[in-house]
Amino acid sequence: MKIIVAIKRVVDPYVKIRIKPDESGVETDNVKKTINPFDEIAIEEAVRIKEKYDNVEIILVSIGDDKAAESLRAGLALGADRAIHIKKSDESSSLCIAKILSKICEKEAPNLILLGKQSIDNDNNQVGQMLSVLLDYPCATFASKITLSENKVQVIREIDGGLETQEITMPGIVTTDLRLNEPRYASLPNIMQAKRKPLAIIAFEALDLSFVSTQKILSVKKPEQRSEGKILDSVSALVACLKDEAKVI
Amino acid sequence: MTVLVVIEHDGTEIKPSVRNLISAAQQLGHDIHGIMIGFNLSSLVENNHLLAGIDRLIVNDHSVYEAQLAENISQVIAQYAPNYTHVLFASSTYGKDTMPRVAALLDVEPLSDVTNIIDENTFIRPIYAGNANAVVHSSAKIQVMTIRTSAFSLTKESEFAVEIENSQVIITADHSVLIEKTLSKQDRPALSHAKVIVSGGRGLQSAENFKLLESLADKLNAAIGATRAAVDAGFVPNDYQVGQTGKVVAPELYIAVGISGAIQHLAGMKDSKVIVAINKDPDAPIFAIADYGLVGDLFEILPELEKALTS
Numbered sequence: 161m162k163i164i165v166a167i168k169r170v171v172d173p174y175v176k177i178r179i180k181p182d183e184s185g186v187e188t189d190n191v192k193k194t195i196n197p198f199d200e201i202a203i204e205e206a207v208r209i210k211e212k213y214d215n216v217e218i219i220l221v222s223i224g225d226d227k228a229a230e231s232l233r234a235g236l237a238l239g240a241d242r243a244i245h246i247k248k249s250d251e252s253s254s255l256c257i258a259k260i261l262s263k264i265c266e267k268e269a270p271n272l273i274l275l276g277k278q279s280i281d282n283d284n285n286q287v288g289q290m291l292s293v294l295l296d297y298p299c300a301t302f303a304s305k306i307t308l309s310e311n312k313v314q315v316i317r318e319i320d321g322g323l324e325t326q327e328i329t330m331p332g333i334v335t336t337d338l339r340l341n342e343p344r345y346a347s348l349p350n351i352m353q354a355k356r357k358p359l360a361i362i363a364f365e366a367l368d369l370s371f372v373s374t375q376k377i378l379s380v381k382k383p384e385q386r387s388e389g390k391i392l393d394s395v396s397a398l399v400a401c402l403k404d405e406a407k408v409i
Numbered sequence: 410m411t412v413l414v415v416i417e418h419d420g421t422e423i424k425p426s427v428r429n430l431i432s433a434a435q436q437l438g439h440d441i442h443g444i445m446i447g448f449n450l451s452s453l454v455e456n457n458h459l460l461a462g463i464d465r466l467i468v469n470d471h472s473v474y475e476a477q478l479a480e481n482i483s484q485v486i487a488q489y490a491p492n493y494t495h496v497l498f499a500s501s502t503y504g505k506d507t508m509p510r511v512a513a514l515l516d517v518e519p520l521s522d523v524t525n526i527i528d529e530n531t532f533i534r535p536i537y538a539g540n541a542n543a544v545v546h547s548s549a550k551i552q553v554m555t556i557r558t559s560a561f562s563l564t565k566e567s568e569f570a571v572e573i574e575n576s577q578v579i580i581t582a583d584h585s586v587l588i589e590k591t592l593s594k595q596d597r598p599a600l601s602h603a604k605v606i607v608s609g610g611r612g613l614q615s616a617e618n619f620k621l622l623e624s625l626a627d628k629l630n631a632a633i634g635a636t637r638a639a640v641d642a643g644f645v646p647n648d649y650q651v652g653q654t655g656k657v658v659a660p661e662l663y664i665a666v667g668i669s670g671a672i673q674h675l676a677g678m679k680d681s682k683v684i685v686a687i688n689k690d691p692d693a694p695i696f697a698i699a700d701y702g703l704v705g706d707l708f709e710i711l712p713e714l715e716k717a718l719t720s
Contacts, residue, residue: 173673177537186541254509255518278654282536284521286509289479293513298480298584301506304647314588318647319502320601320656321419325588326478332584338654339641375518378531378544386679389700391691395713398685401701406683408605408662409629409718 161213163206164270165240166221166261167199169231170281183379186281195231198276200238201336204343205306206274207239213308217241219268223260225249229359236354237346243357248364256371258290263367265295270331272313277302277335288335298328302337410438410529413493414463415486416445417503420475421452423459425602426499428566429558431462436526437495440464443571444489446482448475460571462564469576476587477503481580483510488578490515490551494529500555500657501601512553519553520545522657524560538653538676559601559659559680593646595632600651603632605662608651608678609644610636612667612688612707619644621711622666628718634658636674652677667707670695687711 171177172192180187195203203220210216218240222228225247232243246260265273278285292299300315304323307314317324318337328334346354392398402409412434417424423445434441443463445453450470460466469485490496490511498504500522512519525533527544532554536543600606607626613619619639626633634656635649651658653676663681668674670686670693678684679698686699687707696702703710 171537173538176672177540179541186537253518255513255516258513280538280653283538283653285505286512286519286521289506289509290513292480293483293510299510300585301479302502317502319590320648321590321592322646322648323591325590327586327588329584338637339647373518374547374549375520376546378546380536381542381544383535383539383542383679386684386698386700389684389696389698389702391696391702391704395703395710395717398701398703398714399717402662402683402685406662406700408683 161216161272162268162270163209163216163218163272163274164221164265164268165199165202165206165218165235166273166275166287167203167231167235168196168222168279169193169224169228170196170279173197173280179380179382183381185377185380193227193231195234196276196279198278198280198336198338200343201338201340202274202276203235203238203240204341205336208341209308210239219244219270221246221261221264223248223252223257232359233354234346236357236359237351238344239350241357243359245359245361246364246367247361253373253375254284254286255290256373258287258294259369259371260364260367261287261291262294263369265291272330273297273333275333275335277337288333292333297331297333299333299335300326300328301335303334304337304339306334306340410494411440411442411492412438412495412497413489414441414443415496415498415504415507416443416460417499417501418445418447418453420447420449423453423457424499424501425459426501426558427459428563429561430497430499430556431460432564433523433526433556433561434495434497435462435564437529442467442493444469444486446474446485447477448472454573457571458566461567461569463571465572465574467574467576469578471579473579473581476582478582478585478587479507479510480585481582483507483514484580485578486511487514490553493551495552495554498555500557504555508553508555515551515553517549517551517553518547520547521555522557523554524557535676538672539679540672540676557657559657593648597626598630598632600632600634600649600656600658603660605629605631605664606634606658606660606681607631607664607666608634608636608668609639609666610668611638611642613639613644616644625664625711625715628715629662636668636671665695665699666711668695669693670698
């Protein structure tokens with residue numbers, strides 16, 4: 161069985177972001193980066209499947225500048241077998257990413273594609289669903305449990321009112337939610353070994369995909385800050401404030 | 410401008426957030442159509458007082474849509490979409506699952522989680538867990554998007570006459586099957602449209618203690634929310650989660666109990682009108698965004714607060 165895991169390199173979730181002074185975007189140079197946490201969960205799930213079944217190959221794919229290779233190496237150290245780096249230096253929209261991934265998947269013919277449900281930078285939550293349309297594969301989103309059976313994947317999904325179990329046929333796509341698993345840390349020997357695993361580099365231009373984006377970010381602004389509140393010394397003071405000042409109870 | 414609004418329901422009720430969605434659509438155009446897809450919809454169509462503001466309702470009522478799977482529902486919506494300038498979904502798990510598929514079927518770049526509409530091509534959406542707002546211009550041939558409904562006001566509920574168009578588009582889902590749905594039973598207002606929310610974090614320490622929030626919530630007719638840490642620890646089910654990847658809420662009053670205030674949680678509640686924080690750590694980040702703070706032991710403060718609200 162072949163599993164493709166698509167990963168994105170993002171600003172570390174624990175870093176306090178800075179907006180560029182000219183409001184053209186968020187400062188991403190010289191900022192700590194990491195594998196998108198949801199994608200890390202996707203890698204972990206693939207590795208657990210590999211540990212449970214025979215003949216599983218895990219291929220990581222990432223689209224980005226030279227630095228994306230670092231994230232791919234980190235993913236290989238977690239247990240993936242090989243990696244594909246699509247070199248593209250400018251920011252891509254979800255539709256563009258989905259089109260690139262569909263090209264790779266057509267060539268690799270995976271049985272299962274795992275992706276994080278959203279990247280924590282742009283918070284779009286789109287790529288897996290779009291890829292499912294482009295490849296005509298089914299897609300189960302927001303997975304908190306995945307069970308494989310003969311040519312099928314059963315997925316427990318986190319939805320607004322609770323949980324839902326969906327079954328999709330393979331080849332299929334699953335996007336991962338937070339509670340699917342807890343990713344492991346890479347061991348030093350695995351990090352060393354990962355350096356020797358195959359990592360193919362493909363230039364975006366070589367994919368024969370012409371893509372012109374219809375979206376333009378005009379500016380990126382700081383959200384309105386809330387004004388400083390009050391620390392009160394008693395419950396009765398709180399109730400008085402809520403009643404008389406805020407008038408919410 | 411003709412706007413198509415996707416109407417979400419659970420088979421028995423239309424989701425109340427549709428009123429926020431319609432008010433967002435009203436900022437874009439005067440001609441607003443709705444599309445409702447499912448099975449046995451006749452009572453929903455008759456009891457349509459929530460849909461004030463919609464001129465025409467396209468109803469697609471067939472057993473193939475009973476499971477409400479994004480796989481085939483997205484194809485139905487994509488068939489209608491070319492007649493419209495904008496297609497709007499609520500930013501619910503249903504909307505998030507379905508909207509990008511519709512966009513891919515139409516080969517357009519969509520927008521997620523729109524919080525402001527500047528004009529028909531310009532929108533604001535939060536990025537980086539709400540720590541920045543992107544102003545995005547889109548020249549897509551059809552503007553497909555999810556709307557963060559908590560950022561838009563409600564339409565007025567009223568009796569109105571809507572033109573019904575029964576659709577005959579039948580598309581099956583061939584690769585996905587719904588096995589079961591386990592919805593949490595709650596007798597209180599839903600998180601997405603409660604006026605008051607009482608929310609708990611790791612500070613509650615256990616599922617048992619989390620129940621302490623219930624009587625306070627009862628007093629205030631409030632919904633109960635939780636942080637990711639509280640859900641991960643098993644205090645409450647996943648659908649309680651408020652935050653970047655859970656539900657985004659903006660009630661009149663948000664009472665954060667034993668919540669330190671990780672940025673991922675703040676992303677889901679910082680637009681609440683009034684925020685109260687109760688925490689024993691005076692340096693907890695939640696105090697930086699709270700209007701009113703009480704520093705102290707929540708196990709002493711909660712019963713006292715309940716008593717004060719009773720009298």
